[in-house]
Amino acid sequence: MTSRVGLFYGSSTCYTDIAAEKIRDELGAALVDVFDIAEHSLTLANRYHRLIFGIPTWDYGELQEDWEAAWPALNDIDWSGKSVAIYGLGDQLGYPDWFQDAMGYLWAHIAKSGGNMVGFWPSTGYDFRASQALTADGDLFVGLALDEENQFELSEERIALWCTQIRREFGLA
Known part of the structure; x- marks a missing residue:
């Protein structure tokens, strides 16, 4: 298994792809391997101890098409x-x-499958009614929440802060 980070994403509109590139650049391109799941099997994740997944929500809480196809993997x-x-x-x-x-x-x-989950993110600073991505107390998202439609101006700072956090949580700091 490699000491590198495997970053897997699915994207239909390029925003999840762009975020993947920014995360790779923030953590260091020499450390992160990036995979578009439309072109690479999710089972490549077996090669990595540290993983990042990028997933957009479509319409009324639905999976993006590449994630829907790859989900069984x-x-x-x-x-x-x-x-x-x-x-x-x-x-x-x-x-x-x-x-x-x-x-x-x-x-x-x-x-549920046994992964050690890291990268929780504060739910403050957002304007929504409900989310399946909140911790039980509602204080945190289970990962970094980006909104390129309404808060694109906050994405770079959020990515930078989150990468500092996960670098520590991954034991890379």
Whole structure:
């Protein structure tokens, strides 16, 4: 297994892709391998101890098409000994009752399967009604929540802060 970080994402509109590139650059391109799940199998995650997944929420809390197609492969990954961080993209004003739901679905699946989940993010500073991606107390998202539709101006700072956090949580600091 490699000491590098595997970053896997699905994207239809390029925003999750752009965020993946920013996260790679922030953590260091020499440390992060980036995979578009439309072109690479999720089972490549078995090669890594440290993983980042990027997942957008579509419409009314739905999975993006690449994630929907790749979802069964999550069961073919051995999650033991893996530290996993997730970032999600969503539209908090257009879909306030389903904000970041796909990130919550992915988190629940991996956590239940034995992954060590890191990268929780404060839920303050957002305007939504409900989300499947919140911790039980509602204080944190289960990963970095990005909204390129309504808060694009905050994304770079959020990514930088989150990368500092997960670098520490991954034991890379």
